[in-house]
């Protein structure tokens with residue numbers, strides 16, 4: 001059989017190697033504490049699950065949804081107004097996604113042709129790069145370095161690269177580095193995109209997971225943002241709805257319309273009970289959002305305080321559900337460190353190099369385990385002597 005060259009990109013990566021070790025350890029009855037994948041383990045509150053189950057019992061809800069219900073589009077538009085102070089036309093500026101991952105992977109097909117250039121952060125959430133590559137684009141990596149607070153330095157992007165690029169992907173609060181961007185960054189970003197006639201895709205998956213009493217808004221609240229781009233949002237982490245696959249692409253109407261057209265040729269829309277659950281999530285009592293935020297903040301404190309206490313020094317992240325930590329000094333390679341860590345302790349983390357070349361020297365730990373497992377991870381790391 002002959003397959004497409006584009007599939008070569010998805011060969012045996014570090015994730016499959018880690019999964020293999022995890023499987024082997026579990027089969028041998030050993031402890032494994034998986035902090036590698038950002039799969040949230042906080043379920044949606046009862047009011048959301050109730051709507052989903054009630055709607056799932058209605059026979060009429062099993063037709064193809066085809067498109068977004070008016071009530072869903074309006075709920076999203078109201079949510080953006082209420083939460084971010086951003087006005088959206090529900091008809092033309094909102095599109096639902098089968099998880100924001102789905103939209104992020106497909107949207108490149110509506111913007112680039114073979115050989116076009118796309119700017120992606122480095123390190124970055126993998127689909128930011130995979131989507132454009134699947135669509136035939138070339139990538140230019142915009143480093144997010146520690147010395148710059150892990151922020152993209154727009155001024156350092158060469159003129160000819162900026163002129164060639166068709167779109168750029170930006171995302172703060174950031175996965176994996178867990179930093180936020182100041183307003184001045186977004187103002188500069190809008191001016192940059194206008195100057196070079198470039199579309200901006202901003203991923204705002206973690207806007208509700210901002211800690212220590214701080215908060216953040218939306219890219220679209222900055223003047224001119226809607227002229228240059230769109231924002232992706234997700235109910236996966238905020239409402240614990242990861243498995244239900246609910247996300248949105250909102251903002252510039254031309255970009256949204258093109259994505260809707262592509263999707264109308266690829267899928268038949270979101271299962272109607274899930275549309276209803278999404279409406280319930282964003283229009284109902286929002287105290288669950290604060291509770292989820294507090295849970296992740298607490299886990300952050302447990303993990304960071306614990307690891308700092310045993311001699312693995314790291315800063316507490318200000319947002320997201322990840323800890324981005326430098327690997328201990330005696331190691332020079334993040335993959336080797338992650339492999340040795342899981343072998344010796346059963347603690348699974350993601351090597352920074354999996355997120356791009358600038359991720360080397362770091363690992364990402366996802367706050368997806370409860371206190372007990374986090375304490376067990378800290379103890380196992382301490383007792384293994386790997387930090388000494």
Ligand SMILES: Cc1ncc(COP(=O)(O)O)c(C=O)c1O
Nearest residue numbers: 099100101125175205234236247
């Ligand atoms: C930055 C970022 N964007 C998007 C996603 C995908 O979210 P969804 O579940 O909406 O597809 C994730 C998931 O971990 C993420 O970290």
